[in-house]
Amino acid sequence: MEQINSELVISQAKAGDSAIIYSHMEVVRQWLRERGSEQWSAPFTPPWIEHQIELGQYFVAFYKAELVATFRLMWTDPDYWGEDDTPALYLHTLAVNAAFSGKGIGSQILNWAEDYALQHDKPLLRLDTAADNPFLVTYYDKAGFMNKGQIIIKNFRVVLLEKRLIL
Numbered sequence: 069m070e071q072i073n074s075e076l077v078i079s080q081a082k083a084g085d086s087a088i089i090y091s092h093m094e095v096v097r098q099w100l101r102e103r104g105s106e107q108w109s110a111p112f113t114p115p116w117i118e119h120q121i122e123l124g125q126y127f128v129a130f131y132k133a134e135l136v137a138t139f140r141l142m143w144t145d146p147d148y149w150g151e152d153d154t155p156a157l158y159l160h161t162l163a164v165n166a167a168f169s170g171k172g173i174g175s176q177i178l179n180w181a182e183d184y185a186l187q188h189d190k191p192l193l194r195l196d197t198a199a200d201n202p203f204l205v206t207y208y209d210k211a212g213f214m215n216k217g218q219i220i221i222k223n224f225r226v227v228l229l230e231k232r233l234i235l
Contacts, residue, residue: 076173078180081126081138086118089126089138093117096163100201107198107224112161125160129177136173137164141181148196148219148228156192156230157185178211182233191233199225 081089093112100107120126120140129137138161145158159181164173178193185193197204199218205227209215213229220226 075132076129076136076176077131078127078129078177080124081121081128083118083121085126085128086114086121088135089117089121089128090114092135092138092165093161093163095165099166105198105201107201108161129173131168131171131173135165136168137162137177139163139177139181141184143190145194148221148226149194154192155190156194157181157188157190159193159195162195174207175211182231186233193231193233194229196226196228199227205229 090112093108097108097111117126125140125142127139127141128135129139140160142158142160144152145160146152149156149158159178162174162177164177182193185191193213194216195208195213197208199205205215208229211231213231216228216230218225218227
């Protein structure tokens with residue numbers, strides 16, 4: 069568990085967190101769909117979430133003891149970035165509760181992930197986002213991420229983004 073400030077706490081998800089993560093992801097999925105985004109159109113199943121937790125990839129963020137965000141961190145990402153030995157940390161499935169939109173939760177998580185990457189000698193933070201979500205593409209651009217191109221995964225176009233960190 070890591071206290072980011074007096075109210076935001078980020079920790080690695082535990083086995084018992086799968087139900088709350090699933091519920092959170094379903095709310096965010098529905099919210100995206102209502103706004104016309106096909107991002108995460110397929111549900112994240114509880115067994116899939118449990119497996120990601122077992123791999124140590126899922127993290128949870130609580131604000132005043134309320135779950136406000138979930139995300140995954142990976143040391144490799146061959147599905148999106150190919151077989152690449154570039155020293156990078158990969159951020160996936162960052163999902164912030166819409167009720168906390170505009171409160172800086174996403175920025176705080178990005179900053180935390182950058183610090184986490186540097187602590188593990190990774191000078192790059194990489195992520196992807198739906199190409200049909202211009203708000204997120206712009207958001208990550210403003211956060212310092214460079215567009216590294218687009219790919220299609222399972223008939224879904226994503227933008228690959230990368231941020232160089234200072235070691």
